Amino acid sequence: MFGDGLSKRGALLEQSYAYESDRRLLEQGRAESQREAEIQAIRDASQITDQQVLTELIDCGVRAESMHLLTLVPLVHVAWANGHIEQQERLAILQAAEEEGIPCDSPSFALLEGWLHKRPERLLLKTWKDYVAAIRLFVSPASYVALQVTTVSRAWKVAEAAGGILGFHKVSRAEEAAIQELNLAFYQ
Numbered sequence: 641m642f643g644d645g646l647s648k649r650g651a652l653l654e655q656s657y658a659y660e661s662d663r664r665l666l667e668q669g670r671a672e673s674q675r676e677a678e679i680q681a682i683r684d685a686s687q688i689t690d691q692q693v694l695t696e697l698i699d700c701g702v703r704a705e706s707m708h709l710l711t712l713v714p715l716v717h718v719a720w721a722n723g724h725i726e727q728q729e730r731l732a733i734l735q736a737a738e739e740e741g742i743p744c745d746s747p748s749f750a751l752l753e754g755w756l757h758k759r760p761e762r763l764l765l766k767t768w769k770d771y772v773a774a775i776r777l778f779v780s781p782a783s784y785v786a787l788q789v790t791t792v793s794r795a796w797k798v799a800e801a802a803g804g805i806l807g808f809h810k811v812s813r814a815e816e817a818a819i820q821e822l823n824l825a826f827y828q
Contacts, residue, residue, distance in 0.1 A: 696767040721818035726802035
């Protein structure tokens, strides 16, 4: 009798283990399916086909519905150049987000807010650079130059937003270097 009860418990444990293993495999399959769907959505939204760039976008938190946020990455990069974001820089970035049509209650805005509160990983800028390189393949040279000019001028506005001391040194060396890095990304 004791052996029979032990056999039943053993069988229940085996079933429980099999159920848990199956459940984990199903969850893993769902997660992989969801990731592939997200990659496909970004591919459709951006026309980028490079799998590495698409994966980097996903890893940075960018989704198809937040692709337009990539235009704000350079602004965030410049604002963080001194190691912190000044209130005026933050307001300039939020104004740019408003001009982009990003609603305050959207996931895109929440992602941007996260970038403004905690400095993003360097991977975000690398991904933006890869994105710029990929865009070059899909737009006319004139459009590409217009994107460069717009990006760099918007970055200057954010850098100048903090003001400086008595109107002097409006843009720090770190911010100038960050803007130069953005500008060079268009030539790589």
